[in-house]
Amino acid sequence: MVPMQPRSPVEVHRASTPLELLFDLVFVVAVALASARLHHGIVENHVGHAIVSFVMVFFPIWWAWMNFSWFASAYDTDDVPYRLLTMLQLAGALTLAAGVPSAFETQDFLVSTLGYVLMRIALVLQWSRAWRADPPRRKVIARYIIGLILAQSGWLALLVLPPSIKMIGFITLATLELFIPYWAESAGQSTPWHPEHIVERYGLFTIIVLGESILSASMAIQAAMKAGALDAKMLYLIAGGVLIVFSMWWSYFQQVEHKITESMRNLFFWGYGHFFIFASAAAVGAGIAASVDAALGLTQASQQVTNAAIALPAAIFSLSLGLVHGRLRQAGPVRKAFCLMMLAIVSTIWLDSAVFWIGVSMATYLGFKLAVNRSITV
Incomplete structure (x- = not known):
């Protein structure tokens, strides 16, 4: 066992480790289950219930992944204790994922909560190692430990509270969880996370959530062929799904200049703003799957x-x-084109072949933006 000394934030060629990639693999399962249950809720016309359940399940998935990634960026020692505690977090993630169906179907969050708390206990133990090995940041680390323990006590208490106040409890505890890093980092010398490493980690999670849309497009082809319904309507849907996913991927990774080191305010806006990017990307997969069911006449919605x-x-x-990448701050034709794209996307709610036209709208905007940016740089 080696002391958990802080990693250098300027370390050259810092990349994701095999252990981090294994950790991501477990979250592929959790995201897939959450997206699948959202899909089923939509086609069964229980939309409101499905959306609320999706948010309540996706938040701990995203938050646990994010906390692990930022901690690893600052203190990953990759020694035996670190790996064993990460294994404990993996077990918690699998338990959380196993509880997703019951959370959607009966609002029973017992299994998911226990899995989440198990992950957080492992993280507290990781922070405890850092507290011993990094004296200059002990005040910051102590706040992380205190905040995590208080939050997990709250999640466990929420299990026995009346159902009528569980939503209020969830919002309160989620807000507390989001406040802990800000409270901790403001106590003194901040933790030494690695900017390029964090950007790569977020990019990898983006690939994970986009994978749900790719899976949905693949299942559309499979379902259509099985039902003998590979007609023009289904081909439009498949083409639209591919355009949407590819446009989302290209837009996210196009000239990535994540300015996450300017200030604590910008840092938290960038990090927390990704919740909406990740959650919406996962929901797109559920939406494509629901559109496939609608095309096959298998939905009540x-x-x-x-x-x-x-x-x-x-x-x-x-x-x-x-907003997160700061690209809407630029005035001119690109911003106007963005507004037109947003209007076109929303308008497809009342159109046939909505998936296709959404894909066309996003791809057209992307092509226009690339053309404008190229003309500026030439």
């Missing part, structure tokens, strides 16, 4: 509902990405 299930997440993704 109306056309407007299934169209909205893909249009609104796509719009939220585009808006969140523009």
Whole structure:
């Protein structure tokens, strides 16, 4: 066992480790289950319930992943104790994922909560190692430990509270969780996270959530062929799904200049703003799957509902990405084109072949933006 000394924030060629990639793999399962349950809620026309459940499940998935990634960026020693505690976090993530179906179906969050708390206990133990090995930051680290313990006590208490106040309890505890890093980092010398490493980690999680849309497009082809319904309507849907996913990917990774070191305010806006990027990207996959069911006549929801299930997440993704990456600050034709794209996406709620037209709108805007940027740099 080596002392958990802080990593250098200017370390050259800092990249994700195999252990971090294994950690991501577990979260692929959790995100897939959450997206699948949202899809089922939409096609069963239980949209409100499905959205609330999705948010309540996706938040701990995202937050646990994010906390692990930022801690690893600052203190990853990759020794035996670190790996064993990460294994404990993996076990918690699997437990959280196993509880997703019951959370959606019966609002029973027992299994998911226990999995989440297990992950957080492991993180407290990791922070305790850092506290012993990093005296200059002990005040900051102590606040992390205190905040985590208080929050987990709250999550466990929420399990026995009356159902009527559980939503209020969830919002309160989620707010507390979000406040802990800000409270801790403001206590003194901040933790030494690595900017390029964090950007890479967020990019990898973006790939994970986009994978749900790719899976949905693949399942659309499979379902259509099985039902003998690979007609023009289904081909439009598949083409639209591919355009949406590729446009989302290209937009996220196009000339990535994440200015996350300017100030604590910008840092937290960038980090927390990704919740909407990740959640909406995962929801796009559920929306595409719901559109496939609608095309095959397997849904109880109306056309407007299934169209909205893909249009609104796509719009939220585009808006969140523009705000988080600071691309909407630029005036001129690109911003006007963005507004037209947003209007076009929302308008597809009342159109046939909505997935196709959403894909066309996003791809057209992307092409226009690339052309304008190229003309500026030439």
